Amino acid sequence: MVQAPPDLKTIATxxxxxxxxxxxxxxTENPQYAEGKFYYDQGYVRVEMSPLGSAHGHDNTILSTVILIYAALRxxxxxxxxxTSFRKTGIRDSQPDIGFxxxxxFQFPPRNNSPINLDELTAPNLIVEIGASSFTDDIGRKRLLYEKLGTQEYWVVNVEDNIILAFAVENQGSRLIEESLVLPGxxxxxxxxxxxxxxxEDDGSITRWLMGAINSP
Incomplete structure (x- = not known):
């Protein structure tokens, strides 16, 4: 087990x-941060300890539902x-809300409880962060992290305003898009x-509406 250095046993979250x-x-191994989400980018760490409420949790469910149903029907x-943690050893690490x-x-990552090793595998094609208090950072420094991580598309959801900022990532830069490139159409x-x-509406109603909307000409 890695021992905490004496000068950084606790940090501002x-x-x-x-x-x-x-x-x-x-x-990451300190029990004080057992409920935290961790990010690392070339010499800087961020630990998010904000409580996650129903808005965050349900938006996560809806986003996953939309993406998976669209992929299945197409x-x-x-x-x-x-x-899940995605790690480039010694350089950067991220723990997004969802990655696809x-x-x-793509290769299936090994089925274990270790971070997905991006020294051996490619980064997810799509990463989604769902933010309220973290929204400013999600579209700021985290976006830069994902640009360098090598993902192709990055979505940021603002749970308070029900908006999504979707970015296509290329050449370590990003631009806003209105239609997904990794999920064409x-x-x-x-x-x-x-x-x-x-x-x-309940989730079943949304799923039925979604399937009709995707299948419509």
């Missing part, structure tokens, strides 16, 4: 703090991961509508 890779690893190969491998060429407006419906 929900902000970026200067730290070595060894200090970051120590923090015969797109997909593999999803929730709250999409397409014909999926308009971001359809995903937003699903989130809006979820405030007054």
């Amino acid at each position: 929900n902000t970026w703090v200067k730290a070595t890779w060894e200090e970051f690893l120590a923090l 015969n797109i190969r997909i593999k999803g991961f929730t709250n 491998y999409i397409g014909d060429n 999926l308009k971001i407006a359809l995903v937003v509508e699903a989130l809006q419906r979820s405030q007054t």
Whole structure:
């Protein structure tokens, strides 16, 4: 087990703090942060300890439902991961709300409880962060992290305003898009509508509506 260095046994949460890779690893094993989500980017660590309420949890469910149903109906190969760590050893680490491998060429990560090793595998094609208090960071420093991590598409959901900012990532930069590139034909407006419906409709109703909307000409 990695031992916490004496000068970084505790840190301020929900902000970026200067730290070595060894200090970051120590923090991930510190019981004080057992409920935290961890991010690391070239010498800085962020631990998020904000409580997750029903808005965050249900938006996560709806986003996963939309993506998986769309992929299934369009015969797109997909593999999803929730709250999973993706690690480039010594350089960066992220624990997004959802990550998806999409397409014909990806390898299944090993089935274990270790972070997915991006020294051996590619980054997920699509990463989704669902934020309220973290929204500013999600579209800021985390977006830069994912640009460098090598994902192809990055969505940020603002749970308070029911909006989604979707970014296509290429050449370590990103641009806003209105239609997914990794899930061809999926308009971001359809995903937003699903989130809006979820405030007054049950999940079965939304799923039936979604299947009809995807199958319609």
